[in-house]
Amino acid sequence: MKWIADAMLGDLARYLVILGEDAAYWRDCSNQALIDKALIENRIVITRNRNLEHTDVCVVVCFKQETSVWDKLEYLKNNFSLVFSPEKLFTRCLLCNVAVTPFLPGQRPYDIPERIFNTFQLYNCPVCGKIFWRGGHVLRTEAMLKSHGLL
Numbered sequence: 001m002k003w004i005a006d007a008m009l010g011d012l013a014r015y016l017v018i019l020g021e022d023a024a025y026w027r028d029c030s031n032q033a034l035i036d037k038a039l040i041e042n043r044i045v046i047t048r049n050r051n052l053e054h055t056d057v058c059v060v061v062c063f064k065q066e067t068s069v070w071d072k073l074e075y076l077k078n079n080f081s082l083v084f085s086p087e088k089l090f091t092r093c094l095l096c097n098v099a100v101t102p103f104l105p106g107q108r109p110y111d112i113p114e115r116i117f118n119t120f121q122l123y124n125c126p127v128c129g130k131i132f133w134r135g136g137h138v139l140r141t142e143a144m145l146k147s148h149g150l151l
């Protein structure tokens with residue numbers, strides 16, 4: 001399942017990507033451009049824009065402004081049978097929304113501390129080249145998502 005969040009739902013798009021979902025974030029303000037992108041890439045639109053609520057050319061999920069990001073995630077999880085799991089956390093690049101790939105052992109990149117290089121499996125984004133590892137932020141995010149009943 002693929003998503004596209006409009007400019008008002010950047011926080012939701014970010015958490016979906018953290019949870020391993022393919023969620024594009026659409027900053028363009030044009031409704032038609034958003035719908036066109038959703039159709040071309042077969043994405044479900046998530047929006048707060050009431051004008052898109054009754055669009056019938058693609059699936060649109062319209063949230064009320066006051067709905068928290070946790071409740072939005074729970075709604076998507078329950079209504080689209082999403083499976084969130086700790087193993088899927090941070091498996092996509094937060095900048096590029098593409099799956100990260102294992103960084104093959106070899107020379108330590110100059111900007112990665114030796115302790116990190118020797119302790120963690122490194123991953124990198126095939127688009128932007130950024131390097132990631134499953135450090136403390138993964139455990140903290142996992143605990144926070146569990147506290148909201150999402151994992």
Ligand SMILES: [Zn+2]
Binds near residue numbers: 094097127128129
């Ligand atoms: Zn990237």
